Amino acid sequence: MRHEALALFEQGIKSRYELDVIIGIDEAGRGALAGPVYAGACAITDPRGTAFINDSKLLSQRQREQAFELLPAHALFATGSCTAAEIDSGGILQATYGAMEKALILLLPAVRQHWGIGSRIGVVVDGPLLPHFLEREEHLVAMAIIDADAILLSVAGASIAAKVSRDAAMRVMARHVHGYGFEGNVGYGTREHIQALRTKGPSGEHRRTFVVKQLVETEELPLGRTAQPGAGKRR
Numbered sequence: 001m002r003h004e005a006l007a008l009f010e011q012g013i014k015s016r017y018e019l020d021v022i023i024g025i026d027e028a029g030r031g032a033l034a035g036p037v038y039a040g041a042c043a044i045t046d047p048r049g050t051a052f053i054n055d056s057k058l059l060s061q062r063q064r065e066q067a068f069e070l071l072p073a074h075a076l077f078a079t080g081s082c083t084a085a086e087i088d089s090g091g092i093l094q095a096t097y098g099a100m101e102k103a104l105i106l107l108l109p110a111v112r113q114h115w116g117i118g119s120r121i122g123v124v125v126d127g128p129l130l131p132h133f134l135e136r137e138e139h140l141v142a143m144a145i146i147d148a149d150a151i152l153l154s155v156a157g158a159s160i161a162a163k164v165s166r167d168a169a170m171r172v173m174a175r176h177v178h179g180y181g182f183e184g185n186v187g188y189g190t191r192e193h194i195q196a197l198r199t200k201g202p203s204g205e206h207r208r209t210f211v212v213k214q215l216v217e218t219e220e221l222p223l224g225r226t227a228q229p230g231a232g233k234r235r
Contacts, residue, residue: 006054006153007047013122013152017141020119021111024154025104026126027096028056028162032187033197034180034206035084035170037092039099040161041107042077042154047112050074055149061167068164076114077156078106079165084207092210097131103158104125104133124148126155177203 010022021043029037044050052067053074059067071077080102082095090098104123111121121142123134126148127186134142148155167186174182180196180203187193202211 006151006156007050010044010047010152010154013124017122018120019122019141020115021153022122022124022154023104023107023111024124024126024148024152024156024158025100026149026155026159026162027099028159029115029187030092030096030168032207033189033193033211034182035173035187036081036166037087037096037099038079038081038166038169039096039103039164040077040079040158040164040165041100041103042071042075042157042161043107043111043114044075044154044157046074047153048074050153053153053156053160055156056163057149059160064160064164067160071157071160075154076107076110077157077161078103078110079161080104080106081166084205087207088209091136092207097133100125100131101133103162126154127158145159158214173196173205 013019014022023041023043025039025041027037029035032229047150052063052070054067056064080099086098087095107123112119115121120141121139122143123137123154125131125144126146127135127144128146130142130144134140145152145155149159150156170182170186174180179200181190181192184190185193195208199210202208
């Protein structure tokens with residue numbers, strides 16, 4: 001029933017704005033202490049048999065990974081990312097928008113090829129604000145909808161693509177940046193992760209501005225040193 005509602009709401013928007021296709025965009029990793037922020041862009045090519053698509057927050061890790069494997073048969077999608085250094089340089093909001101723009105740029109050629117060069121394309125971003133890069137795109141019908149990942153099929157697909165891709169990237173990072181539990185917490189502030197930060201200090205993959213704001217002032221995190229990628233490695 002929930003899946004039918006996702007598909008019907010999306011079809012309703014397409015009909016209202018006379019769109020041929022909707023590209024949904026969502027992010028993953030915005031609230032993490034370490035690693036990149038990711039964004040997914042997704043356009044549904046065949047809504048039949050897509051009951052596996054749902055808001056990624058409502059799926060278990062196994063369900064998300066299974067959905068990600070099934071997604072190419074029903075959708076076109078792409079992901080973009082911005083590093084921890086980019087987040088520190090420009091702020092998390094701009095880095096998130098940067099990742100979204102990268103994902104959209106990667107996906108648009110495939111969408112235009114599938115639906116035709118003259119197709120009318122809508123873009124729905126999950127959130128309250130329309131990213132600045134979409135305000136410049138006169139050939140796209142762009143809108144921001146709060147909790148769009150819970151009500152639109154394409155945005156839910158984007159949330160799966162972003163989350164699974166980012167988690168996979170963090171597990172690869174864990175092979176090189178040891179002692180913070182990235183293989184399990186994927187950069188989020190679990191108790192073990194925060195304790196490791198207090199003991200070791202941040203690695204080069206931590207978002208130092210975020211760590212400072214959230215932890216240092218209250219927890220006296222040792223920012224005077226930066227842990228090396230191999231620190232904490234079991235021998």
